Structures are given as C-alpha cells and as structure tokens.
Amino acid sequence: EVQLVESGGGLVKPGGSLRVSCEASGFTFNNAWMSWVRQAPGKGLEWVGRIKSKTDGGAADYAAPVKGRFTISRDDSKNTLYLQMTGLKAEDTAVYYCTTVYHSSCLYYWGQGTLVTVSS
Amino acid sequence: EIVLTQSPATLSLSPGERATLSCRASQSVSNYLAWYQQKPGQAPRLLIYDASNRATGIPARFSGSGSGTDFTLTISSLEPEDFAVYYCQLRSNWLFTFGPGTRVDIK
Numbered sequence: 001e002v003q004l005v006e007s008g009g010g011l012v013k014p015g016g017s018l019r020v021s022c023e024a025s026g027f028t029f030n031n032a033w034m035s036w037v038r039q040a041p042g043k044g045l046e047w048v049g050r051i052k053s054k055t056d057g058g059a060a061d062y063a064a065p066v067k068g069r070f071t072i073s074r075d076d077s078k079n080t081l082y083l084q085m086t087g088l089k090a091e092d093t094a095v096y097y098c099t100t101v102y103h104s105s106c107l108y109y110w111g112q113g114t115l116v117t118v119s120s
Numbered sequence: 121e122i123v124l125t126q127s128p129a130t131l132s133l134s135p136g137e138r139a140t141l142s143c144r145a146s147q148s149v150s151n152y153l154a155w156y157q158q159k160p161g162q163a164p165r166l167l168i169y170d171a172s173n174r175a176t177g178i179p180a181r182f183s184g185s186g187s188g189t190d191f192t193l194t195i196s197s198l199e200p201e202d203f204a205v206y207y208c209q210l211r212s213n214w215l216f217t218f219g220p221g222t223r224v225d226i227k
C-alpha cells in the first residue's frame with residue numbers, strides 16, 4: 001500500500017523558514033517523480049513544484065509564486081521528499097500535500113497534508 | 121502562462137442526474153489534462169488523466185473528454201458520494217496548473 005506521510009508543519013513568522021518532509025512507502029521511491037501541492041484555507045489547489053527522479057536527471061521546477069524562495073529535494077536513501085521554504089509570507093499559509101507524479105503529467109497518490117501557518 | 125477556467129462554479133443536482141463539468145484553457149494545449157475529486161477534510165483523488173483515461177478503481181460513471189482548449193468531465197448518474205469539489209489540472213512546459221474548481225452539491 002502506498003503511503004505518503006507529511007510532517008514538519010507549524011507556525012512560523014513572516015520572513016521565516018521552515019522545512020516540511022514527506023516519508024514515502026509502498027513503492028519504489030527512487031524511480032518516482034514527486035510533487036508538492038498546497039491549499040490555502042477554504043481555497044482551491046495550487047501546484048508548488050515537482051522534482052524528477054535522479055535517473056531522469058533530478059531537476060526541480062517551481063510555480064512562479066514560490067520560485068526562488070522554495071526548494072524541493074529528495075533523499076532516496078530515506079525515501080523522503082523535502083520542501084524547504086524561506087522568506088515565508090502570510091499568503092504561503094496552506095495545507096501542503098506531497099504527491100506522486102504519474103505519466104509525468106498528473107498527481108496520483110496524495111498524503112494527508114501538513115498545515116503551515118505564517119503569522120506574527 | 122496558461123490559465124484554466126472551470127464552469128459552472130457550482131452545480132446543484134439531485135442523485136441520479138447527469139453532471140457535466142467544463143474546463144477551458146486560455147490557449148490550445150496537449151491532452152495532459154487531469155480531473156480530481158476532493159471531499160471536505162480529505163486529500164484530492166485522481167479521477168481522469170490524459171483527458172479521457174480513468175484512474176485505477178474509478179467507477180465507469182466518470183468519463184472525460186475534450187481536446188484543444190475545451191475539456192469535459194461527465195458523471196453519468198450522480199451517486200450520494202459524488203457530491204464534492206472537482207478540479208481540472210494541466211501540465212504544460214513541465215509546469216502544472218489547476219483550475220479554480222466546480223462544486224457539485226445536492227439540490
């Protein structure tokens with residue numbers, strides 16, 4: 001059974017940094033492309049970014065609102081995906097979901113999400 | 121940047137009725153178009169990928185169609201568990217974009 005378990009969310013002040021993690025199991029993580037999606041309270045889904053498998057080059061791409069502030073990385077030895085967030089703003093407040101990328105074009109398995117709140 | 125528009129914003133229907141949800145892209149796109157269902161307090165679930173392919177375990181009452189700029193998700197006969205929010209999503213130039221969603225609620 002595929003499981004994606006996010007952790008590391010919490011309250012952070014504007015301008016601060018936070019790293020959230022996603023521990024994966026039930027599939028071959030090192031072959032998987034992975035993505036982060038967020039959802040502000042009461043709002044729709046917003047794609048954050050995606051990282052390819054190391055076999056496919058390991059490159060990451062980001063949505064415009066987070067480019068230059070957020071970094072996606074992976075540790076295949078730990079089956080773990082990371083999202084490092086810096087320069088956080090109030091508008092980054094959201095539930096952050098970890099997902100698997102399927103057929104390079106859509107998001108198949110989803111974690112339960114971790115809430116990040118940016119507030120003074 | 122391609123923008124996705126979904127209509128209607130809210131669809132009020134009764135169980136057993138047919139639901140037709142629209143997703144329109146601001147320019148012609150490939151068929152890398154997916155549909156998701158999200159219920160309150162839950163993560164989204166993939167329904168359709170590549171415009172018309174049902175994901176594993178998705179009931180046959182869900183179907184996707186379309187090409188170019190206009191895509192449609194059809195639920196042939198609404199079951200009580202289908203009342204939810206539905207999002208379309210596109211991959212273009214390796215970036216992903218979501219539509220704003222359509223809420224299907226009980227009339």
